[in-house]
Amino acid sequence: MSFWFWNGLRRGIQTTRYPKSMELERGVSPGRPVATSFKSSAEAEQAAGQCPVGAIVARDSVADLELGRCVYCQRCHFGARYPLDWKYDYEWAQIFPGAQDFAVLPKPYRKSLHVIVVDAGDCGACLHEVKQLNNPLYNVHRLGIFFTPTPRAADVLLVVGPVSENMRVPLQKTYEAMPDPKRVLAVGACAISGGVFGRSAMSAGGVASILPVDLEIPGDPPPPLAILHGLLVATGRKVPAAGAQVS
Ligand code: SF4
Structure with missing residues (x-):
């Protein structure tokens, strides 16, 4: 017991300083592939x-990304014959392509945001990363972000998983029980595009086929800071990622 007390005093505060300053430690993000130019369109096709x-689309001599499909297998980078560039960032949240009238939540939500998480058929990976936001390293309470099990107290619906048939109705009911204004975040490739599950009799192939999605956070799974970035974008404390075209 006394060891942990003195160890805590010796090491000091370990909580990330993000979003005040960027977290640059190696390991906070697995990274992602980025659009890469090749010598010819044939090489881009091969890539x-x-x-x-x-998830890679050849546009002339550029291999472009649809990150909402990417399962982060890294095949296009490590050991690849036509390797794409890889970037170790994490501010990946994008406005969902169908959310034309997306607006950030009103200003009071910047200091107090309540989030309900629905596991809509997740394998456990994205849910595990979401859970990290409450640990001392990320400690989202310091930013006024709280998780709630009650839809009537929630401002943001954070969905992980491709939406299995059994979770379709519970997800809809959760959304309907939330007061306005509310925002929906699709977290991870499965929630955005169905991922490796795709669309089938038992999988809706992504949250957007059931609910109006506002923001998407690519990754398979996205690291905790990418999810935190999405929550900050919803309240206007951060801007959406630029450049990458997602799903
Ligand atoms: S799914 Fe794998 S190969 Fe395809 S873009 Fe993503 S990391 Fe690259």
């Missing part, structure tokens, strides 16, 4: 062919 889920 696109390396992706098992069709």
